[in-house]
Amino acid sequence: MVPMASSPPLTNHLDILESHAIFILREVAAEGERPVLLFSGGKDSAVLLHLAAKAFAPQQLPFPIMHVDTGQNFEEVLRYRDWAAEHYGARLLIASVQESIDQGRVADPGQLGSRNRLQSVTLLDAITANKFDAAFGGARRDEDKARAKERILSFRDSFGQWDPKAQRPELWNLYQGRVNAGEHLRAFPLSDWTELDIWQYIEREQMELPSIYFAHERQVILRDGMWLAVGPFVEPQPHESVETKVVRFRTVGDANCTGAVLSNAASLSEIVAEVSVANVSERGATRGDDKFSETAMEDRKREGYF
Amino acid sequence: MGASTKDVLRLATIGSVDDGKSTLIGRLLVDTRQLFDDQLDAVAAASERRGVGDLDLSFVTDGLRAEREQGITIDVAYRYAATPTRKFIIADCPGHVQYTRNMATGASTADLALAVVDVAAGLKEQTRRHLCIAALLGVRNLVVAVNKMDRVEWSQSAFRTVADQVAVVSAELGFASCEVIPVSALLGDNVVDRSDASRWYSGPSVLEVLESTRAGDLTITAQGARLPVQWVLRQNGGGRTYAGMVNGGTFHVGDAVTLLPAGIETTISAIHLGGVSRADAYAGLSADIDLAAETDAGRGDMIAASPLPTVTKEFDATVCWFGEKPMEPGQRFRLKHTTRSTPARIIQLDGLIEIENLGVESVERLSINQIGLVKIGCADALVVDEYQVNRATGSFVLVDEVTNATVAAGMIGRPSFL
Ligand SMILES: Nc1nc2c(ncn2[C@@H]2O[C@H](COP(=O)(O)OP(=O)(O)OP(=O)(O)O)[C@@H](O)[C@H]2O)c(=O)[nH]1
Ligand SMILES: [Mg+2]
Numbered sequence: 001m002v003p004m005a006s007s008p009p010l011t012n013h014l015d016i017l018e019s020h021a022i023f024i025l026r027e028v029a030a031e032g033e034r035p036v037l038l039f040s041g042g043k044d045s046a047v048l049l050h051l052a053a054k055a056f057a058p059q060q061l062p063f064p065i066m067h068v069d070t071g072q073n074f075e076e077v078l079r080y081r082d083w084a085a086e087h088y089g090a091r092l093l094i095a096s097v098q099e100s101i102d103q104g105r106v107a108d109p110g111q112l113g114s115r116n117r118l119q120s121v122t123l124l125d126a127i128t129a130n131k132f133d134a135a136f137g138g139a140r141r142d143e144d145k146a147r148a149k150e151r152i153l154s155f156r157d158s159f160g161q162w163d164p165k166a167q168r169p170e171l172w173n174l175y176q177g178r179v180n181a182g183e184h185l186r187a188f189p190l191s192d193w194t195e196l197d198i199w200q201y202i203e204r205e206q207m208e209l210p211s212i213y214f215a216h217e218r219q220v221i222l223r224d225g226m227w228l229a230v231g232p233f234v235e236p237q238p239h240e241s242v243e244t245k246v247v248r249f250r251t252v253g254d255a256n257c258t259g260a261v262l263s264n265a266a267s268l269s270e271i272v273a274e275v276s277v278a279n280v281s282e283r284g285a286t287r288g289d290d291k292f293s294e295t296a297m298e299d300r301k302r303e304g305y306f
Numbered sequence: 307m308g309a310s311t312k313d314v315l316r317l318a319t320i321g322s323v324d325d326g327k328s329t330l331i332g333r334l335l336v337d338t339r340q341l342f343d344d345q346l347d348a349v350a351a352a353s354e355r356r357g358v359g360d361l362d363l364s365f366v367t368d369g370l371r372a373e374r375e376q377g378i379t380i381d382v383a384y385r386y387a388a389t390p391t392r393k394f395i396i397a398d399c400p401g402h403v404q405y406t407r408n409m410a411t412g413a414s415t416a417d418l419a420l421a422v423v424d425v426a427a428g429l430k431e432q433t434r435r436h437l438c439i440a441a442l443l444g445v446r447n448l449v450v451a452v453n454k455m456d457r458v459e460w461s462q463s464a465f466r467t468v469a470d471q472v473a474v475v476s477a478e479l480g481f482a483s484c485e486v487i488p489v490s491a492l493l494g495d496n497v498v499d500r501s502d503a504s505r506w507y508s509g510p511s512v513l514e515v516l517e518s519t520r521a522g523d524l525t526i527t528a529q530g531a532r533l534p535v536q537w538v539l540r541q542n543g544g545g546r547t548y549a550g551m552v553n554g555g556t557f558h559v560g561d562a563v564t565l566l567p568a569g570i571e572t573t574i575s576a577i578h579l580g581g582v583s584r585a586d587a588y589a590g591l592s593a594d595i596d597l598a599a600e601t602d603a604g605r606g607d608m609i610a611a612s613p614l615p616t617v618t619k620e621f622d623a624t625v626c627w628f629g630e631k632p633m634e635p636g637q638r639f640r641l642k643h644t645t646r647s648t649p650a651r652i653i654q655l656d657g658l659i660e661i662e663n664l665g666v667e668s669v670e671r672l673s674i675n676q677i678g679l680v681k682i683g684c685a686d687a688l689v690v691d692e693y694q695v696n697r698a699t700g701s702f703v704l705v706d707e708v709t710n711a712t713v714a715a716g717m718i719g720r721p722s723f724l
Contacts, residue, residue: 012312012313013312013313013314013393014343015591016314016590018592019551019590019591019592020592021594022552023551023592025535025537026537026549026550026592027645028536029537030605030645047569052488053580054579054580055537055549055580055592056539056582057539057580057581058539058541058542058581059539059540066654088558133411141384141385141386142385142386144369144455145367145369145370145383146369146370148367148369148380148383148384148385149369149370149382149383149384151411158375162369164372164380164381165370165372165381166713167381168711169408169410169411169628169703169712170712170713171410171411171414171701171712172414172415172697172698172701173486173551173698174642174643174701174702174703176642176703176710176712178640178703179710180704180709180710188417192384192386192395194386194388196388196661198394209350209686219656278342279342279343280343280344281342281344281345282345284342284344284345294348294352294355294371294374295370295371298369298370298371306410
């Protein structure tokens with residue numbers, strides 16, 4: 001018996017990814033008591049917020065959005081964050097790493113040190129304080145080999161930890177997100193999207209993004225093989241020379257550990273063209289935080305990172 | 307490039323531990339240049355540091371520390387590849403019996419199973435278990451890579467022996483298509499390009515099959531459109547819209563539909579997505595549907611076109627058991643089916659499927675990784691189809707009421723191969 005296709009299936013990859021993500025957003029929002037959407041102002045969380053708005057239109061979002069603010073952000077990204085919250089009518093919460101430092105929850109790495117890893121503590125404290133039982137994140141499986149292993153609904157114990165050796169089975173589209181008090185879920189609706197899918201979707205939907213994603217002139221220094229933007233969080237050392245280059249950012253993280261790439265891609269279509277022939281991965285090109293150890297992401301995730 | 311549209315093929319690797327699944331996926335990705343330079347460098351560096359040669363291809367997907375230390379896949383890795391016309395979602399599954407639940411996770415959404423068999427070892431019980439689970443899960447297309455051909459000097463008779471075993475099992479399990487290919491994942495023969503080492507083989511390479519297969523279409527077997535209601539959207543004017551993902555067919559504005567389990571007959575008055583109106587909604591689309599009749603439908607109800615699904619509190623099912631503790635008749639669980647959850651009980655255990663000969667053996671209880679035939683009773687009525695007809699409305703999971711662990715994958719009805 002060879003069954004016949006009874007109707008044309010959905011065949012466009014962006015439509016398939018979009019519908020799947022919307023399905024996950026609705027499912028977790030329906031089953032969770034207190035979900036939250038983690039919003040950094042980067043392209044992935046921008047797509048996530050855009051999808052959430054579609055999933056619940058014409059209603060308001062049935063959950064707040066939350067920025068874990070390291071205090072070391074690009075100015076353009078903060079402006080975009082506030083614009084996007086307003087544009088999509090979302091209630092914006094800010095969890096501040098500086099406050100965690102002030103309260104002595106984490107050690108101060110100093111003005112120039114990376115606060116990336118500290119975010120986990122701030123995030124988990126905010127989840128506990130707000131009694132969130134589910135947090136949507138924009139992580140994609142193509143970003144890193146540990147993320148490639150993670151379920152779409154990822155269970156976290158009462159310490160916020162991820163145990164990659166004991167993940168729940170996740171069958172079909174039956175997302176099963178029950179947790180006991182104190183535990184929570186991370187939900188990743190963009191799991192199956194690649195960087196190229198993200199850009200193609202942004203282009204299709206004609207979305208706004210922080211300006212730093214598009215080619216612009218900037219003063220940069222070359223440090224550890226990365227072009228870092230000179231600014232309040234990156235001070236040139238005596239041996240480093242400041243150059244003016246045309247650059248753009250492929251990811252948005254902290255200003256002191258996110259590298260720019262040399263690029264003339266100033267429009268969405270130019271970025272799509274550039275990304276589709278890239279030889280170096282997004283994180284490899286731009287993230288200082290993952291360069292040091294083979295399992296940097298896995299280790300951070302175990303501690304409760306995004 | 308920007309405006310290009312692609313279809314999506316989901317595939318999962320299956321087969322016994324160490325037969326070369328991860329190596330094959332690594333080879334496929336490396337030889338089609340789907341890996342970025344820095345990712346390839348990282349795999350090479352990790353291989354050197356662990357003393358496993360210049361480039362251990364299994365490290366492309368085996369990304370966890372424990373996996374690399376032990377040289378074994380523990381959980382599914384998802385990898386992506388694309389041609390100008392197709393996006394591949396690749397689930398590289400673990401082979402070890404202890405991680406069968408993870409293999410089922412990877413295979414449950416696959417259109418195609420890429421089975422890997424070590425030519426020297428032949429079909430092991432674990433290979434048969436995976437083939438059986440893939441068939442149960444409704445994967446209809448099978449590609450079998452008979453691997454490590456380099457170890458048997460490309461012996462045609464060694465290949466034929468395994469290919470013949472595969473053909474028998476594939477026919478028993480009722481796969482719609484089965485392509486058997488001699489390969490060396492390690493060296494790359496017949497993975498992307500056809501190899502000179504196998505002059506006696508004139509068929510396609512693994513990549514050629516993946517690029518040309520119509521497996522995605524074959525997965526859709528259903529007859530009638532359904533929309534399990536996920537969420538009720540309030541319209542600004544006061545109307546109500548039912549949001550969910552369509553499966554089983556296409557809804558059009560004006561279609562006669564029935565709201566179940568209530569049984570209210572009405573028509574579709576509008577379809578939208580993200581506030582934009584549309585004329586129809588295909589399977590796989592997250593859509594918002596307005597009904598002509600005023601109803602009080604909510605999450606867990608279903609909008610369905612004929613032929614209608616069945617409304618029932620009791621049904622026969624096939625379950626893959628993943629719980630550490632055995633399952634026994636009488637036990638209670640929470641059952642999740644489409645968007646509805648209900649308390650449920652195992653009324654009867656009719657037996658388990660023997661992997662070796664696909665017979666049914668009667669048993670008192672079901673242990674971890676066994677496949678059982680059960681009768682299930684639910685507190686609330688469910689709106690169901692047979693799994694073989696509709697994967698979305700025919701599937702369910704059982705959840706432990708105390709730990710919230712997912713302890714079983716369930717399929718409504720009995721497998722056709724029994
Ligand atoms: N000679 C030879 N060895 C191979 C070939 N393919 C894989 N191997 C070796 O077989 C071993 C197991 O390979 P893996 O790819 O890790 O096997 P797997 O099927 O993914 O194993 P699990 O995921 O743990 O079930 C490794 O040492 C590989 O180098 C091949 O074509 N020829
Ligand atoms: Mg493997």
